[in-house]
Amino acid sequence: MPAAAAAQAVRRPFVGEVLGRGDFAIISELVEPNSKVLDLGCGEGELLAWLAENKGVDARGVEISAAKVRRAIARGVSAYQGDIDEVLTDYSDHAFDYVILSQTLQETRWPLKVMRDMLRVGRHAIVAFPNFGYWTVRLSLLFTGRAPKTGLFPYEWYDSPNIHFLTVDDFDQLVRREGFTIERHYFLSGRYRLHFLPNLRAAIAVYLIRK
Amino acid sequence: MTVETNTAQFASVSLDSGATLAPVTVAYQTYGQLNASKSNAILILHAFSGDAHAAGLSSETGKPGWWDNTIGPGKAFDTDRFFVICSNVLGGCQGTTGPSSINPQTGCPYAMSFPVITIGDMVQLQTQLIDSLGIERLLAVAGGSMGGMQALEWAVSYPERVVAAIPIATTARHSPQQIAFNEVGRQAIMADPDWNDGNYYSSRPPARGLAIARMVGHITYMSDESMREKFGRRLRQKEKFGFDFSVDFEVESYLRYRGSQFVGRFDANSYLYITKAEDYFDLTNAAGTLANAFAKAQARFLVISFSSDWLYPSYQSQEIVRVLRRSNHDVAYCELPSNYGHDAFLVDVAEQSEVIRGFLESTYKEKA
Structure with a gap:
Protein backbone atom coordinates (compact mmCIF):
# COMPACT_ATOMS: atom_id res chain seq x y z
CA MET A 1 0.00 0.00 0.00
CA PRO A 2 1.51 3.37 -0.96
CA ALA A 3 2.35 5.52 2.01
CA ALA A 4 -0.19 8.17 1.05
CA ALA A 5 -3.00 5.61 0.81
CA ALA A 6 -1.99 4.08 4.13
CA ALA A 7 -2.03 7.50 5.72
CA GLN A 8 -5.41 8.08 4.13
CA ALA A 9 -6.74 4.82 5.62
CA VAL A 10 -5.35 5.65 9.02
CA ARG A 11 -6.37 9.29 9.16
CA ARG A 12 -9.58 9.02 7.16
CA PRO A 13 -12.29 11.12 8.75
CA PHE A 14 -15.04 8.73 9.65
CA VAL A 15 -18.76 9.36 9.44
CA GLY A 16 -18.37 12.72 11.08
CA GLU A 17 -20.61 13.40 14.01
CA VAL A 18 -24.18 12.87 15.06
CA LEU A 19 -25.28 15.30 17.72
CA GLY A 20 -21.63 16.32 18.09
CA ARG A 21 -20.37 12.84 18.90
CA GLY A 22 -18.32 10.39 16.87
CA ASP A 23 -19.61 7.31 18.72
CA PHE A 24 -23.19 8.42 18.05
CA ALA A 25 -22.34 8.66 14.35
CA ILE A 26 -21.13 5.06 14.35
CA ILE A 27 -24.08 3.82 16.38
CA SER A 28 -26.48 5.56 14.04
CA GLU A 29 -24.86 3.70 11.12
CA LEU A 30 -24.98 0.34 12.88
CA VAL A 31 -28.63 0.40 13.87
CA GLU A 32 -30.93 -1.01 11.19
CA PRO A 33 -33.97 1.07 10.26
CA ASN A 34 -37.26 0.26 12.00
CA SER A 35 -35.60 -1.92 14.62
CA LYS A 36 -36.30 -2.04 18.35
CA VAL A 37 -33.66 -0.27 20.41
CA LEU A 38 -33.00 -0.01 24.13
CA ASP A 39 -30.48 2.62 25.21
CA LEU A 40 -28.99 2.08 28.65
CA GLY A 41 -27.96 5.35 30.22
CA CYS A 42 -29.89 7.28 27.58
CA GLY A 43 -29.24 10.67 29.17
CA GLU A 44 -31.68 13.23 27.85
CA GLY A 45 -32.67 10.89 25.01
CA GLU A 46 -30.80 12.77 22.28
CA LEU A 47 -29.58 9.64 20.47
CA LEU A 48 -32.91 7.81 20.76
CA ALA A 49 -34.86 10.81 19.51
CA TRP A 50 -32.44 11.03 16.57
CA LEU A 51 -32.82 7.31 15.81
CA ALA A 52 -36.62 7.50 16.05
CA GLU A 53 -36.72 10.53 13.79
CA ASN A 54 -34.17 9.40 11.20
CA LYS A 55 -34.33 5.61 11.26
CA GLY A 56 -37.86 4.96 12.44
CA VAL A 57 -36.70 2.85 15.37
CA ASP A 58 -38.94 1.89 18.26
CA ALA A 59 -36.89 3.53 20.99
CA ARG A 60 -36.74 2.96 24.75
CA GLY A 61 -34.36 4.41 27.27
CA VAL A 62 -33.20 3.89 30.83
CA GLU A 63 -31.51 6.63 32.79
CA ILE A 64 -30.62 6.97 36.44
CA SER A 65 -30.86 10.75 36.64
CA ALA A 66 -34.44 11.88 37.26
CA ALA A 67 -33.84 15.27 35.66
CA LYS A 68 -32.46 13.67 32.50
CA VAL A 69 -35.37 11.21 32.30
CA ARG A 70 -37.75 14.13 32.47
CA ARG A 71 -36.05 15.87 29.58
CA ALA A 72 -35.92 12.61 27.59
CA ILE A 73 -39.68 12.12 27.99
CA ALA A 74 -40.28 15.76 27.13
CA ARG A 75 -38.30 15.04 23.95
CA GLY A 76 -40.81 12.28 23.16
CA VAL A 77 -38.61 9.34 24.15
CA SER A 78 -40.11 6.47 26.16
CA ALA A 79 -37.61 6.63 28.99
CA TYR A 80 -37.82 5.72 32.62
CA GLN A 81 -35.74 6.19 35.66
CA GLY A 82 -33.82 3.10 36.63
CA ASP A 83 -30.49 1.58 37.49
CA ILE A 84 -28.89 -0.27 34.58
CA ASP A 85 -27.56 -2.93 36.93
CA GLU A 86 -31.13 -3.80 37.95
CA VAL A 87 -33.58 -3.09 35.13
CA LEU A 88 -32.18 -5.45 32.49
CA THR A 89 -33.31 -8.53 34.37
CA ASP A 90 -36.92 -7.40 33.82
CA TYR A 91 -36.88 -7.82 30.06
CA SER A 92 -37.67 -11.00 28.20
CA ASP A 93 -35.14 -12.68 25.90
CA HIS A 94 -34.54 -10.87 22.61
CA ALA A 95 -37.05 -8.14 23.46
CA PHE A 96 -34.88 -5.75 21.42
CA ASP A 97 -32.85 -5.84 18.23
CA TYR A 98 -30.16 -3.64 19.76
CA VAL A 99 -29.23 -2.80 23.31
CA ILE A 100 -26.94 0.22 23.40
CA LEU A 101 -24.53 1.09 26.17
CA SER A 102 -22.78 4.28 25.21
CA GLN A 103 -19.86 5.26 27.43
CA THR A 104 -21.50 3.88 30.52
CA LEU A 105 -20.00 0.37 30.87
CA GLN A 106 -17.24 1.75 33.09
CA GLU A 107 -19.89 3.25 35.40
CA THR A 108 -21.84 0.06 36.06
CA ARG A 109 -21.41 -1.91 39.25
CA TRP A 110 -21.37 -5.31 37.52
CA PRO A 111 -20.20 -4.76 33.92
CA LEU A 112 -19.97 -8.45 33.03
CA LYS A 113 -23.51 -9.12 34.24
CA VAL A 114 -24.69 -6.07 32.30
CA MET A 115 -23.07 -7.35 29.10
CA ARG A 116 -24.50 -10.83 29.51
CA ASP A 117 -27.95 -9.36 30.12
CA MET A 118 -27.59 -7.04 27.14
CA LEU A 119 -27.01 -10.04 24.88
CA ARG A 120 -29.90 -11.92 26.41
CA VAL A 121 -32.33 -9.01 26.03
CA GLY A 122 -30.98 -7.83 22.67
CA ARG A 123 -30.03 -9.71 19.52
CA HIS A 124 -27.09 -7.36 19.26
CA ALA A 125 -25.29 -5.20 21.76
CA ILE A 126 -23.55 -1.96 20.90
CA VAL A 127 -20.98 -0.99 23.49
CA ALA A 128 -19.03 2.25 23.30
CA PHE A 129 -16.46 2.96 25.97
CA PRO A 130 -13.55 5.30 26.66
CA ASN A 131 -10.24 3.46 26.35
CA PHE A 132 -8.19 3.60 29.52
CA GLY A 133 -5.19 2.43 27.50
CA TYR A 134 -5.23 5.63 25.40
CA TRP A 135 -1.74 7.13 25.34
CA THR A 136 -2.70 10.39 27.02
CA VAL A 137 -4.13 8.43 29.94
CA ARG A 138 -0.92 6.39 30.19
CA LEU A 139 1.21 9.54 30.07
CA SER A 140 -0.95 11.23 32.67
CA LEU A 141 -0.41 8.38 35.09
CA LEU A 142 3.27 8.03 34.20
CA PHE A 143 4.23 11.65 34.60
CA THR A 144 1.94 12.83 37.36
CA GLY A 145 1.94 9.60 39.35
CA ARG A 146 -1.68 10.25 40.17
CA ALA A 147 -5.00 8.87 38.96
CA PRO A 148 -5.24 10.06 35.37
CA LYS A 149 -7.20 13.20 34.57
CA THR A 150 -7.72 13.70 30.86
CA GLY A 151 -10.38 15.00 28.52
CA LEU A 152 -12.13 11.61 28.61
CA PHE A 153 -11.55 11.04 32.30
CA PRO A 154 -11.92 14.54 33.68
CA TYR A 155 -12.85 13.61 37.25
CA GLU A 156 -10.96 13.50 40.49
CA TRP A 157 -10.62 9.88 41.57
CA TYR A 158 -12.98 10.43 44.50
CA ASP A 159 -15.90 11.87 42.57
CA SER A 160 -15.58 9.96 39.33
CA PRO A 161 -18.63 8.00 38.14
CA ASN A 162 -16.17 5.63 36.47
CA ILE A 163 -15.67 2.68 38.76
CA HIS A 164 -14.29 0.11 36.32
CA PHE A 165 -11.45 1.13 34.05
CA LEU A 166 -10.91 -0.94 30.94
CA THR A 167 -8.82 -0.85 27.80
CA VAL A 168 -9.53 -2.05 24.28
CA ASP A 169 -7.44 -5.17 24.98
CA ASP A 170 -9.36 -5.81 28.21
CA PHE A 171 -12.64 -5.68 26.33
CA ASP A 172 -11.36 -7.96 23.54
CA GLN A 173 -10.20 -10.49 26.07
CA LEU A 174 -13.52 -10.49 27.92
CA VAL A 175 -15.49 -10.88 24.70
CA ARG A 176 -13.31 -13.87 23.74
CA ARG A 177 -13.62 -15.45 27.16
CA GLU A 178 -17.42 -15.10 27.11
CA GLY A 179 -17.63 -16.52 23.61
CA PHE A 180 -19.38 -13.44 22.20
CA THR A 181 -18.94 -12.63 18.53
CA ILE A 182 -17.57 -9.28 17.44
CA GLU A 183 -19.54 -8.25 14.37
CA ARG A 184 -17.89 -4.85 13.95
CA HIS A 185 -15.54 -2.64 15.86
CA TYR A 186 -14.47 0.94 15.46
CA PHE A 187 -11.67 2.82 17.13
CA LEU A 188 -11.79 6.56 17.29
CA SER A 189 -9.40 9.31 18.06
CA GLY A 190 -11.17 12.60 17.80
CA ARG A 191 -12.98 12.51 14.50
CA TYR A 192 -10.69 9.90 12.98
CA ARG A 193 -11.05 6.19 12.68
CA LEU A 194 -7.94 4.16 13.56
CA HIS A 195 -6.86 0.70 12.49
CA PHE A 196 -3.43 0.23 14.01
CA LEU A 197 -2.58 -0.04 17.70
CA PRO A 198 -6.06 0.84 18.91
CA ASN A 199 -5.23 -0.06 22.49
CA LEU A 200 -2.69 2.75 22.54
CA ARG A 201 -4.15 5.21 20.07
CA ALA A 202 -7.95 4.98 20.40
CA ALA A 203 -9.74 7.34 22.73
CA ILE A 204 -13.11 5.66 22.19
CA ALA A 205 -14.00 2.16 21.05
CA VAL A 206 -17.36 1.07 19.65
CA TYR A 207 -18.23 -2.63 19.38
CA LEU A 208 -21.16 -4.36 17.76
CA ILE A 209 -21.36 -7.80 19.33
CA ARG A 210 -23.71 -10.74 19.50
CA LYS A 211 -23.81 -14.07 21.24
CA MET B 1 -62.36 30.92 27.89
CA HIS B 174 -56.02 0.16 46.17
CA SER B 175 -53.77 -0.64 49.12
CA PRO B 176 -54.94 -1.44 52.66
CA GLN B 177 -53.75 1.99 53.78
CA GLN B 178 -55.82 3.68 51.07
CA ILE B 179 -58.85 1.57 51.94
CA ALA B 180 -58.30 2.40 55.62
CA PHE B 181 -58.43 6.16 55.08
CA ASN B 182 -61.53 5.79 52.92
CA GLU B 183 -63.19 3.69 55.62
CA VAL B 184 -62.48 6.38 58.25
CA GLY B 185 -64.21 8.88 55.97
CA ARG B 186 -67.20 6.63 55.44
CA GLN B 187 -67.55 5.87 59.15
CA ALA B 188 -67.40 9.58 59.96
CA ILE B 189 -70.33 10.18 57.61
CA MET B 190 -72.38 7.20 58.78
CA ALA B 191 -71.77 8.05 62.45
CA ASP B 192 -73.39 11.44 61.93
CA PRO B 193 -77.04 11.14 63.09
CA ASP B 194 -78.02 13.48 60.26
CA TRP B 195 -76.91 10.82 57.78
CA ASN B 196 -80.08 8.94 58.68
CA ASP B 197 -79.22 5.79 56.65
CA GLY B 198 -78.64 8.03 53.66
CA ASN B 199 -82.08 9.61 53.73
CA TYR B 200 -81.26 13.24 54.36
CA TYR B 201 -82.17 14.87 51.05
CA SER B 202 -85.32 16.49 52.42
CA SER B 203 -83.74 17.39 55.76
CA ARG B 204 -80.30 18.33 57.10
CA PRO B 205 -77.29 16.64 55.38
CA PRO B 206 -74.62 14.96 57.56
CA ALA B 207 -72.43 18.03 57.44
CA ARG B 208 -70.29 17.19 60.48
CA GLY B 209 -69.50 13.68 59.30
CA LEU B 210 -68.77 14.78 55.74
CA ALA B 211 -66.56 17.63 56.98
CA ILE B 212 -64.52 15.24 59.16
CA ALA B 213 -64.18 12.84 56.23
CA ARG B 214 -62.82 15.69 54.14
CA MET B 215 -60.44 16.79 56.89
CA VAL B 216 -58.91 13.32 56.97
CA GLY B 217 -58.76 13.36 53.18
CA HIS B 218 -56.91 16.66 53.12
CA ILE B 219 -54.28 15.39 55.53
CA THR B 220 -53.56 12.52 53.16
CA TYR B 221 -53.33 14.86 50.17
CA MET B 222 -50.58 16.95 51.74
CA SER B 223 -47.15 15.96 53.01
CA ASP B 224 -45.37 16.46 56.29
CA GLU B 225 -43.13 18.98 54.52
CA SER B 226 -45.93 20.91 52.85
CA MET B 227 -47.85 21.16 56.14
CA ARG B 228 -44.76 22.42 57.97
CA GLU B 229 -44.19 24.96 55.21
CA LYS B 230 -47.79 26.07 55.01
CA PHE B 231 -48.76 26.15 58.68
CA GLY B 232 -45.82 25.39 60.92
CA ARG B 233 -47.02 25.57 64.52
CA ARG B 234 -48.46 29.02 63.94
CA LEU B 235 -51.45 29.97 66.06
CA ARG B 236 -54.64 31.21 64.48
CA GLN B 237 -55.39 34.84 65.40
CA LYS B 238 -54.04 34.50 68.92
CA GLU B 239 -50.78 35.16 70.72
CA LYS B 240 -50.89 32.21 73.11
CA PHE B 241 -52.75 28.96 73.63
CA GLY B 242 -56.45 29.32 74.42
CA PHE B 243 -56.42 26.45 76.90
CA ASP B 244 -59.71 25.31 75.42
CA PHE B 245 -60.83 23.35 72.36
CA SER B 246 -61.55 26.19 70.03
CA VAL B 247 -59.10 26.62 67.12
CA ASP B 248 -55.54 27.14 68.33
CA PHE B 249 -53.42 26.24 65.33
CA GLU B 250 -53.50 27.44 61.72
CA VAL B 251 -53.62 23.85 60.54
CA GLU B 252 -56.80 23.24 62.55
CA SER B 253 -58.39 26.30 61.07
CA TYR B 254 -57.41 25.22 57.57
CA LEU B 255 -58.84 21.72 57.96
CA ARG B 256 -62.09 23.04 59.44
CA TYR B 257 -62.40 25.53 56.60
CA ARG B 258 -61.77 22.84 53.97
CA GLY B 259 -64.22 20.51 55.67
CA SER B 260 -67.05 23.02 55.86
CA GLN B 261 -66.40 24.26 52.32
CA PHE B 262 -66.65 20.70 51.00
CA VAL B 263 -70.07 20.19 52.59
CA GLY B 264 -71.49 22.89 50.35
CA ARG B 265 -70.41 21.22 47.14
CA PHE B 266 -70.37 17.47 47.74
CA ASP B 267 -72.95 14.84 48.54
CA ALA B 268 -72.19 12.56 51.50
CA ASN B 269 -73.67 9.49 49.81
CA SER B 270 -71.52 10.11 46.71
CA TYR B 271 -68.58 10.09 49.12
CA LEU B 272 -69.58 6.60 50.27
CA TYR B 273 -70.14 5.22 46.78
CA ILE B 274 -67.09 6.69 45.09
CA THR B 275 -64.67 5.71 47.86
CA LYS B 276 -66.10 2.19 47.68
CA ALA B 277 -65.44 2.13 43.93
CA GLU B 278 -61.82 3.13 44.64
CA ASP B 279 -61.45 0.43 47.26
CA TYR B 280 -62.75 -2.27 44.92
Missing part, protein backbone atom coordinates in the same frame (compact mmCIF):
# COMPACT_ATOMS: atom_id res chain seq x y z
CA THR B 2 -65.87 30.49 29.30
CA VAL B 3 -67.16 26.94 29.31
CA GLU B 4 -70.53 25.34 29.80
CA THR B 5 -71.47 21.94 31.11
CA ASN B 6 -73.35 19.72 28.65
CA THR B 7 -75.42 16.70 29.50
CA ALA B 8 -75.96 13.47 27.60
CA GLN B 9 -78.65 10.87 28.32
CA PHE B 10 -78.11 7.14 27.96
CA ALA B 11 -80.70 4.38 28.16
CA SER B 12 -78.84 2.31 30.72
CA VAL B 13 -75.55 1.07 32.05
CA SER B 14 -74.96 -2.54 33.15
CA LEU B 15 -72.89 -2.62 36.30
CA ASP B 16 -70.18 -4.97 37.55
CA SER B 17 -72.43 -5.82 40.50
CA GLY B 18 -74.97 -7.28 38.10
CA ALA B 19 -77.43 -4.43 38.58
CA THR B 20 -78.60 -2.17 35.77
CA LEU B 21 -79.00 1.55 36.14
CA ALA B 22 -81.50 3.22 33.79
CA PRO B 23 -81.60 5.85 32.52
CA VAL B 24 -78.28 7.60 33.08
CA THR B 25 -77.27 11.23 32.67
CA VAL B 26 -73.67 12.30 32.10
CA ALA B 27 -72.43 15.84 32.67
CA TYR B 28 -69.41 16.78 30.55
CA GLN B 29 -67.42 19.64 29.15
CA THR B 30 -65.28 19.88 26.03
CA TYR B 31 -62.46 22.23 25.06
CA GLY B 32 -60.87 22.75 21.65
CA GLN B 33 -61.98 21.33 18.32
CA LEU B 34 -62.32 17.74 17.16
CA ASN B 35 -60.37 17.39 13.91
CA ALA B 36 -61.85 15.91 10.74
CA SER B 37 -60.26 12.49 11.26
CA LYS B 38 -61.32 12.53 14.93
CA SER B 39 -57.81 11.59 15.94
CA ASN B 40 -57.10 14.37 18.42
CA ALA B 41 -59.54 13.57 21.24
CA ILE B 42 -58.25 13.34 24.81
CA LEU B 43 -60.38 12.18 27.72
CA ILE B 44 -59.48 13.73 31.07
CA LEU B 45 -60.51 11.69 34.10
CA HIS B 46 -61.13 13.44 37.37
CA ALA B 47 -60.08 12.43 40.85
CA PHE B 48 -62.32 11.55 43.79
CA SER B 49 -64.00 14.91 44.39
CA GLY B 50 -63.54 16.42 40.93
CA ASP B 51 -66.13 17.21 38.32
CA ALA B 52 -66.60 17.83 34.60
CA HIS B 53 -65.31 21.39 34.93
CA ALA B 54 -61.63 20.69 34.29
CA ALA B 55 -60.62 23.84 32.42
CA GLY B 56 -61.65 27.34 31.46
CA LEU B 57 -63.97 29.58 33.45
CA SER B 58 -67.37 28.24 34.36
CA SER B 59 -70.21 30.14 32.71
CA GLU B 60 -72.20 29.69 35.93
CA THR B 61 -69.71 30.40 38.70
CA GLY B 62 -66.86 32.14 36.85
CA LYS B 63 -64.43 29.79 38.59
CA PRO B 64 -61.51 28.11 36.81
CA GLY B 65 -61.57 24.33 36.27
CA TRP B 66 -59.72 21.96 38.60
CA TRP B 67 -56.92 21.38 36.05
CA ASP B 68 -57.00 24.79 34.38
CA ASN B 69 -53.22 25.07 34.88
CA THR B 70 -52.78 21.98 32.70
CA ILE B 71 -55.55 22.13 30.08
CA GLY B 72 -55.92 25.09 27.72
CA PRO B 73 -54.32 26.92 24.81
CA GLY B 74 -50.58 26.25 24.87
CA LYS B 75 -50.80 24.22 28.08
CA ALA B 76 -49.83 20.56 28.61
CA PHE B 77 -53.12 19.42 27.07
CA ASP B 78 -53.06 22.05 24.36
CA THR B 79 -56.61 22.89 23.38
CA ASP B 80 -55.32 24.67 20.26
CA ARG B 81 -54.38 21.22 18.97
CA PHE B 82 -56.43 18.71 20.90
CA PHE B 83 -60.10 18.14 21.60
CA VAL B 84 -60.34 17.62 25.35
CA ILE B 85 -63.31 16.01 27.09
CA CYS B 86 -64.00 15.69 30.80
CA SER B 87 -67.11 14.14 32.36
CA ASN B 88 -68.35 13.79 35.91
CA VAL B 89 -68.05 10.16 37.07
CA LEU B 90 -70.93 7.75 37.61
CA GLY B 91 -72.00 8.00 41.24
CA GLY B 92 -70.95 11.65 41.37
CA CYS B 93 -72.96 14.64 42.42
CA GLN B 94 -72.02 17.22 39.81
CA GLY B 95 -74.50 16.43 37.07
CA THR B 96 -73.90 12.73 36.37
CA THR B 97 -76.31 10.20 37.83
CA GLY B 98 -75.46 9.35 41.42
CA PRO B 99 -77.14 8.63 44.76
CA SER B 100 -78.48 12.18 44.97
CA SER B 101 -80.22 11.84 41.57
CA ILE B 102 -83.95 11.18 41.37
CA ASN B 103 -84.85 7.55 40.86
CA PRO B 104 -87.49 7.69 38.08
CA GLN B 105 -89.19 4.63 39.61
CA THR B 106 -89.90 6.34 42.91
CA GLY B 107 -89.63 10.05 42.22
CA CYS B 108 -87.25 10.28 45.19
CA PRO B 109 -83.43 10.43 45.36
CA TYR B 110 -81.79 7.01 45.07
CA ALA B 111 -79.91 7.51 48.34
CA MET B 112 -78.70 4.08 49.52
CA SER B 113 -80.81 2.25 46.95
CA PHE B 114 -78.23 3.42 44.41
CA PRO B 115 -76.29 0.35 43.27
CA VAL B 116 -72.65 -0.03 44.29
CA ILE B 117 -70.45 1.01 41.38
CA THR B 118 -66.87 0.33 40.30
CA ILE B 119 -64.14 2.15 38.42
CA GLY B 120 -64.97 -0.21 35.54
CA ASP B 121 -68.59 1.00 35.59
CA MET B 122 -67.46 4.62 35.47
CA VAL B 123 -65.30 3.84 32.44
CA GLN B 124 -68.04 1.87 30.71
CA LEU B 125 -70.32 4.89 30.97
CA GLN B 126 -67.52 7.06 29.56
CA THR B 127 -67.34 4.76 26.52
CA GLN B 128 -71.01 5.53 25.89
CA LEU B 129 -70.25 9.24 26.03
CA ILE B 130 -67.30 8.85 23.65
CA ASP B 131 -69.50 6.79 21.29
CA SER B 132 -72.14 9.52 21.33
CA LEU B 133 -69.49 12.06 20.34
CA GLY B 134 -68.64 9.85 17.34
CA ILE B 135 -65.09 9.15 18.54
CA GLU B 136 -63.68 5.67 18.01
CA ARG B 137 -60.19 6.05 19.41
CA LEU B 138 -58.92 8.43 22.03
CA LEU B 139 -55.49 9.91 21.47
CA ALA B 140 -55.07 9.81 25.23
CA VAL B 141 -56.80 9.07 28.50
CA ALA B 142 -55.27 10.94 31.42
CA GLY B 143 -55.90 11.59 35.06
CA GLY B 144 -54.46 11.65 38.55
CA SER B 145 -55.39 9.58 41.59
CA MET B 146 -58.81 8.02 40.92
CA GLY B 147 -58.51 9.57 37.44
CA GLY B 148 -55.37 7.49 36.97
CA MET B 149 -57.28 4.35 37.94
CA GLN B 150 -59.81 5.13 35.22
CA ALA B 151 -56.99 5.71 32.73
CA LEU B 152 -55.55 2.29 33.56
CA GLU B 153 -59.01 0.71 33.33
CA TRP B 154 -59.50 2.25 29.88
CA ALA B 155 -56.16 0.91 28.65
CA VAL B 156 -56.89 -2.57 29.98
CA SER B 157 -60.60 -2.92 29.16
CA TYR B 158 -60.79 -1.00 25.88
CA PRO B 159 -57.28 -1.52 24.46
CA GLU B 160 -58.20 -0.80 20.85
CA ARG B 161 -59.75 2.56 21.78
CA VAL B 162 -56.76 4.08 23.56
CA VAL B 163 -53.61 5.29 21.80
CA ALA B 164 -51.92 6.55 24.95
CA ALA B 165 -52.62 6.40 28.68
CA ILE B 166 -51.29 8.82 31.29
CA PRO B 167 -51.93 7.49 34.80
CA ILE B 168 -50.62 9.96 37.40
CA ALA B 169 -50.11 9.51 41.16
CA THR B 170 -52.16 6.35 41.12
CA THR B 171 -52.18 2.60 41.63
CA ALA B 172 -53.25 -0.58 39.89
CA ARG B 173 -54.89 -1.72 43.13
CA PHE B 281 -60.26 -1.19 42.26
CA ASP B 282 -57.74 -3.95 41.62
CA LEU B 283 -56.65 -4.74 38.08
CA THR B 284 -55.67 -8.22 39.21
CA ASN B 285 -59.28 -8.97 40.26
CA ALA B 286 -60.34 -10.42 36.95
CA ALA B 287 -57.00 -11.25 35.42
CA GLY B 288 -55.19 -12.91 38.31
CA THR B 289 -51.94 -11.03 37.83
CA LEU B 290 -51.07 -7.52 36.73
CA ALA B 291 -49.17 -8.99 33.79
CA ASN B 292 -52.34 -10.74 32.62
CA ALA B 293 -54.32 -7.56 33.13
CA PHE B 294 -51.98 -5.58 30.90
CA ALA B 295 -51.51 -8.40 28.36
CA LYS B 296 -54.03 -6.97 25.89
CA ALA B 297 -53.22 -3.29 26.46
CA GLN B 298 -52.00 -1.60 23.29
CA ALA B 299 -51.52 1.91 24.56
CA ARG B 300 -48.31 3.77 24.99
CA PHE B 301 -47.99 4.68 28.68
CA LEU B 302 -46.67 7.69 30.53
CA VAL B 303 -46.65 6.97 34.26
CA ILE B 304 -45.93 9.80 36.69
CA SER B 305 -45.53 9.77 40.46
CA PHE B 306 -44.42 12.38 43.00
CA SER B 307 -41.63 12.07 45.53
CA SER B 308 -43.60 13.25 48.57
CA ASP B 309 -46.89 11.49 47.73
CA TRP B 310 -47.40 9.06 50.59
CA LEU B 311 -51.06 8.31 49.78
CA TYR B 312 -50.22 6.91 46.34
CA PRO B 313 -46.49 6.28 46.82
CA SER B 314 -44.11 5.89 43.89
CA TYR B 315 -43.70 2.16 44.46
CA GLN B 316 -47.28 1.70 43.23
CA SER B 317 -46.47 3.47 39.96
CA GLN B 318 -43.21 1.56 39.70
CA GLU B 319 -45.07 -1.72 40.03
CA ILE B 320 -47.16 -0.77 37.00
CA VAL B 321 -44.07 0.29 35.08
CA ARG B 322 -42.19 -2.91 35.91
CA VAL B 323 -45.03 -5.10 34.70
CA LEU B 324 -45.41 -3.09 31.50
CA ARG B 325 -41.67 -3.24 30.88
CA ARG B 326 -41.53 -6.99 31.41
CA SER B 327 -44.15 -7.49 28.75
CA ASN B 328 -42.44 -5.10 26.32
CA HIS B 329 -45.09 -2.40 26.49
CA ASP B 330 -44.10 1.10 25.49
CA VAL B 331 -43.80 2.89 28.82
CA ALA B 332 -42.20 6.10 30.03
CA TYR B 333 -41.96 6.80 33.73
CA CYS B 334 -40.64 9.47 36.00
CA GLU B 335 -40.97 10.37 39.64
CA LEU B 336 -41.20 14.14 39.85
CA PRO B 337 -39.66 15.94 42.81
CA SER B 338 -42.27 17.86 44.79
CA ASN B 339 -43.06 18.76 48.39
CA TYR B 340 -46.79 18.93 47.77
CA GLY B 341 -47.66 15.30 48.48
CA HIS B 342 -50.54 13.73 46.59
CA ASP B 343 -51.86 17.19 45.66
CA ALA B 344 -48.76 17.74 43.51
CA PHE B 345 -50.46 16.59 40.30
CA LEU B 346 -52.98 19.42 40.74
CA VAL B 347 -50.76 22.21 42.03
CA ASP B 348 -47.09 21.55 41.18
CA VAL B 349 -47.50 21.15 37.44
CA ALA B 350 -44.53 22.80 35.69
CA GLU B 351 -42.45 19.64 35.21
CA GLN B 352 -45.50 17.44 34.84
CA SER B 353 -46.65 19.69 31.99
CA GLU B 354 -43.24 19.46 30.32
CA VAL B 355 -43.30 15.66 30.16
CA ILE B 356 -46.98 15.42 29.21
CA ARG B 357 -46.52 17.93 26.41
CA GLY B 358 -43.55 16.08 24.90
CA PHE B 359 -45.20 12.69 25.32
CA LEU B 360 -48.42 13.82 23.62
CA GLU B 361 -46.52 15.56 20.86
CA SER B 362 -44.55 12.45 19.89
CA THR B 363 -47.61 10.20 20.31
CA TYR B 364 -49.67 12.44 18.04
CA LYS B 365 -46.89 12.59 15.46
CA GLU B 366 -46.14 8.87 15.41
CA LYS B 367 -49.37 7.09 16.12
CA ALA B 368 -52.38 9.24 15.38
